[in-house]
Amino acid sequence: MAKRGGPSVIDGLASVRAAQHAGRGAQGPRLRPSRTRLPAADKPPEAPRKPRGSGPASRIGHTAIPPRNEIVCYVCGYAFVLQGKIEKTYCPKCRHMLEMKHFVLEDEVGGVIRTIGTIEITERAKIGADAELVGGRIVVAGDARPARLRAGLSVEIRPGGRLEMERTTAPDLIVAPGGRFASASPVSCRNLTVSGEARARFSVEGLALVRPGGALCGEIRGARLVVEEGGGLKARVSVAKSEGANKR
Amino acid sequence: MQNSEEVKTVIGEDVEIVGSVKSASNVKIDGKLNGDLTCKGNAVIGPSANVKGNLNVNSIEIHGHVSGNVNARDRIQLKATANLNGDIRGKRLSVEDGVTFIGKSEVNPQGPSQRGPGQEAAPGGAEAESAEPVVEDKADVRRAGMLGRK
Numbered sequence: 570m571a572k573r574g575g576p577s578v579i580d581g582l583a584s585v586r587a588a589q590h591a592g593r594g595a596q597g598p599r600l601r602p603s604r605t606r607l608p609a610a611d612k613p614p615e616a617p618r619k620p621r622g623s624g625p626a627s628r629i630g631h632t633a634i635p636p637r638n639e640i641v642c643y644v645c646g647y648a649f650v651l652q653g654k655i656e657k658t659y660c661p662k663c664r665h666m667l668e669m670k671h672f673v674l675e676d677e678v679g680g681v682i683r684t685i686g687t688i689e690i691t692e693r694a695k696i697g698a699d700a701e702l703v704g705g706r707i708v709v710a711g712d713a714r715p716a717r718l719r720a721g722l723s724v725e726i727r728p729g730g731r732l733e734m735e736r737t738t739a740p741d742l743i744v745a746p747g748g749r750f751a752s753a754s755p756v757s758c759r760n761l762t763v764s765g766e767a768r769a770r771f772s773v774e775g776l777a778l779v780r781p782g783g784a785l786c787g788e789i790r791g792a793r794l795v796v797e798e799g800g801g802l803k804a805r806v807s808v809a810k811s812e813g814a815n816k817r
Numbered sequence: 818m819q820n821s822e823e824v825k826t827v828i829g830e831d832v833e834i835v836g837s838v839k840s841a842s843n844v845k846i847d848g849k850l851n852g853d854l855t856c857k858g859n860a861v862i863g864p865s866a867n868v869k870g871n872l873n874v875n876s877i878e879i880h881g882h883v884s885g886n887v888n889a890r891d892r893i894q895l896k897a898t899a900n901l902n903g904d905i906r907g908k909r910l911s912v913e914d915g916v917t918f919i920g921k922s923e924v925n926p927q928g929p930s931q932r933g934p935g936q937e938a939a940p941g942g943a944e945a946e947s948a949e950p951v952v953e954d955k956a957d958v959r960r961a962g963m964l965g966r967k
Binding site: 776784794795796797798799802805806808809 | 909910911912913914915916917918919920921922923924925
């Protein structure tokens with residue numbers, strides 16, 4: 570309703586207020602909102618809405634968890650964990666700048682590559698004799714025999730991968746499905762995961778894991794052994810909780 | 818062993834048997850057995866069991882202590898509390914973390930060989946040679962160094 574003395578304009582809000590006022594106290598018929606809502610002419614009637622919280626959630630919330638990076642300093646060997654996306658970081662111990670880059674080697678490679686990320690040696694890679702590859706994880710799918718490999722976390726052998734153990738240093742050894750590893754001399758490692766074929770005399774400080782489809786032959790000595798259903802084990806085994814387990 | 822499979826013979830915790838046991842059905846041992854067990858069905862060696870002898874079974878699930886060779890036609894399961902001192906031979910094997918196992922294993926999903934466990938191959942035989950690690954073409958490793966950091 571327009572105010573007295575004001576402009577003689579009735580906007581939408583004023584008209585609604587006037588109708589409410591007339592319904593509350595003014596004389597005349599009480600105005601009440603209709604309890605039944607008529608369906609729109611062009612739309613089919615909607616199904617009644619369920620009360621909130623009664624059914625399954627229509628929207629699932631996701632919590633973004635930043636990636637967890639295990640890092641081993643290639644200068645001092647200090648291991649630490651950082652979360653989130655990392656390009657560069659400092660070693661908390663030696664304060665050396667560490668670069669997190671992932672390398673996929675497909676061409677001729679020589680010299681030194683240092684990263685706390687992953688180095689993947691593909692089948693097409695031609696590694697020079699002067700190559701030194703230092704990375705967090707090293708994936709060998711090609712001929713890496715001339716190179717000196719040093720992994721802070723693990724070396725993974727994939728099908729077609731070849732390496733020289735004399736020039737390789739890594740705590741964990743992973744034989745990927747289809748990969749083959751054999752050594753005539755004893756091999757010591759922290760953890761061993763076999764999804765392919767491994768044939769050697771292993772001494773494992775941590776866990777030796779044979780995955781389904783994997784086969785471990787030769788000898789295995791360590792503290793923990795897990796053979797999953799479908800894994801093969803044809804070896805002399807000495808797995809005991811105490812260190813003093815005698816070899817049979 | 819599956820829970821649905823019926824165990825007809827149970828050797829209780831307070832029972833000690835000296836001698837061989839033969840059974841055509843499933844067996845569960847919770848007590849002591851000083852002797853061999855031959856079972857056409859499946860066997861369960863309970864956590865409190867102590868077996869000193871060879872076990873010839875279809876499938877076996879070991880929770881307790883076994884000193885002897887295990888020969889299974891199908892599956893061998895070594896549970897976390899198992900303590901096995903002997904050789905095993907079977908078709909399928911699963912080993913849980915925490916097992917104590919000292920012996921030789923010959924488990925191949927393709928099927929076991931004809932020799933029994935504990936029987937060595939003839940010196941110079943084909944399998945005796947293959948038991949030693951050999952250098953494969955695809956992973957040409959001449960000398961193994963220390964992989965891990967001490």
